[in-house]
Amino acid sequence: MASSCIGKTWCSSARVGLSLSSCVASVAGKRNRFAALLQREQGGRKVSVSSSVRSQSDPIGGIQEGLVCKPSVVTGVPSELARSRRRAGRTSQYRFIMAQAASADGAAGVDSSATFPTVGFLGLGIMGEAMARNLVKAGYDVTVWNRTASKCASLATEGAKVGLLPRDVTEACDITFAMLADPTGALSVACGEHGAVKGLGPGKGYVDISTVDGVTAMKINEAVKATGGEFLEAPVSGSKKPAEDGTLIFMTAGDKALYERASPALDVMGKARFFLGEVGKGAAMKLVVNMVMGSMMASFSEGLALGDKIGLDANTLLEVISLGAINTPMYTLKGPAMVKGQYTPAFPLKHQQKDLRLALALGEEVVQPLPVAAAANEVYKLARAAGLGDADFSAVLETVKSHSRGSTSNDH
Numbered sequence: 001m002a003s004s005c006i007g008k009t010w011c012s013s014a015r016v017g018l019s020l021s022s023c024v025a026s027v028a029g030k031r032n033r034f035a036a037l038l039q040r041e042q043g044g045r046k047v048s049v050s051s052s053v054r055s056q057s058d059p060i061g062g063i064q065e066g067l068v069c070k071p072s073v074v075t076g077v078p079s080e081l082a083r084s085r086r087r088a089g090r091t092s093q094y095r096f097i098m099a100q101a102a103s104a105d106g107a108a109g110v111d112s113s114a115t116f117p118t119v120g121f122l123g124l125g126i127m128g129e130a131m132a133r134n135l136v137k138a139g140y141d142v143t144v145w146n147r148t149a150s151k152c153a154s155l156a157t158e159g160a161k162v163g164l165l166p167r168d169v170t171e172a173c174d175i176t177f178a179m180l181a182d183p184t185g186a187l188s189v190a191c192g193e194h195g196a197v198k199g200l201g202p203g204k205g206y207v208d209i210s211t212v213d214g215v216t217a218m219k220i221n222e223a224v225k226a227t228g229g230e231f232l233e234a235p236v237s238g239s240k241k242p243a244e245d246g247t248l249i250f251m252t253a254g255d256k257a258l259y260e261r262a263s264p265a266l267d268v269m270g271k272a273r274f275f276l277g278e279v280g281k282g283a284a285m286k287l288v289v290n291m292v293m294g295s296m297m298a299s300f301s302e303g304l305a306l307g308d309k310i311g312l313d314a315n316t317l318l319e320v321i322s323l324g325a326i327n328t329p330m331y332t333l334k335g336p337a338m339v340k341g342q343y344t345p346a347f348p349l350k351h352q353q354k355d356l357r358l359a360l361a362l363g364e365e366v367v368q369p370l371p372v373a374a375a376a377n378e379v380y381k382l383a384r385a386a387g388l389g390d391a392d393f394s395a396v397l398e399t400v401k402s403h404s405r406g407s408t409s410n411d412h
């Protein structure tokens with residue numbers, strides 16, 4: 001293994017506070033209840049959630065637009081961990097909107113370790129929710145935020161706190177992770193009106209896991225640095241299942257000290273991590289990897305479409321591929337579902353097209369010809385135009401197939 005890569009097994013001992021982990025996890029798993037509201041601004045409208053206490057099975061139902069619930073309405077009991085942190089003299093203003101009824105759960109006396117950072121998580125999409133859940137399960141004191149507030153509900157029932165705004169999360173946490181869709185989302189969450197940087201300052205860290213371009217990562221880095229905080233870009237390889245299993249691969253760059261402090265949490269979410277140097281290198285590595293992946297999936301789709309058209313049995317084709325040198329875990333995993341026309345999103349097609357677009361822009365910058373990736377990008381663009389953006393990226397097969405329908409031979 002490369003010296004810059006730390007495998008999961010090497011690092012498990014770095015995960016301090018495991019007894020605390022199990023204790024907090026058990027508290028989280030018991031009596032969560034909502035006594036909360038969500039208040040956020042979205043497109044100029046206030047959106048909020050009723051402040052009444054809700055059952056676990058329907059923790060957040062009844063989102064009402066137009067209401068403005070004041071933070072002072074927030075009720076509930078902060079977690080024992082948060083209380084113990086306050087007892088320990090922390091001055092951060094925690095503005096939780098979700099509270100855990102922890103008082104009777106035997107958590108009294110929990111001594112929050114100074115080396116076990118409070119962590120924030122911004123962006124609970126396919127990846128973010130699974131990653132944040134692993135942090136909660138590992139016992140971290142996690143505060144989450146998502147633009148669509150209802151997506152915080154299940155993590156809240158599992159023990160996470162919910163922040164009103166990105167800035168509230170960074171204000172409350174030592175290290176905040178962000179997993180947003182694209183450069184626009186990453187920039188707006190970090191640097192927007194109530195953005196994450198507003199809650200940052202010396203001693204705090206911001207780790208952006210989103211797949212973005214280097215320029216975006218550098219802009220966020222500058223904004224974080226202006227607060228005295230530290231920044232790490234940390235895009236990941238691995239999809240929904242590796243996110244659930246905690247087996248992602250991190251490609252990090254930026255502040256080495258933050259990398260060291262964040263590593264125990266990275267190791268909860270991933271199986272390997274690389275530190276690649278200055279900001280921009282992580283994005284570059286990720287874009288190269290995903291450019292290759294996009295081309296491979298497009299090429300695989302062409303093979304399946306051609307095989308289908310000439311009457312090859314699809315499952316036999318998959319088996320032949322699986323036994324040879326061109327086999328990849330991706331083909332093994334996705335192939336059978338593709339043959340059945342099933343594209344449940346693990347890696348949304350719109351994100352794969354975004355990554356190809358960003359990789360091609362990188363190629364432009366350094367005048368690197370990328371004809372195969374450029375051709376693949378066109379196919380993904382067609383797939384997006386056909387409404388497949390939210391399907392899994394393997395749905396590119398449908399576009400490849402649709403372009404050959406109606407013609408059965410090359411007769412002139």
Ligand SMILES: NC(=O)C1=CN([C@@H]2O[C@H](COP(=O)(O)OP(=O)(O)OC[C@H]3O[C@@H](n4cnc5c(N)ncnc54)[C@H](OP(=O)(O)O)[C@@H]3O)[C@@H](O)[C@H]2O)C=CC1
Nearest residue numbers: 123124125126127147148180181185211239240346347351
């Ligand atoms: N899925 C995968 O297999 C992998 C994805 N990635 C990368 O990780 C990132 C996230 O992927 P994934 O979880 O699949 O994506 P999803 O589309 O499932 O989630 C995207 C997240 O970004 C939020 N978001 C989007 N735009 C904005 C915005 N303008 N302001 C605030 N929040 C915004 C969404 O909020 P809301 O819920 O409100 O829409 C949601 O939380 C992407 O960059 C992707 O390329 C990397 C490796 C694997």
Ligand SMILES: O=CC(=O)O
Nearest residue numbers: 236237238239347
């Ligand atoms: O970015 C997607 C992945 O699977 O990695």
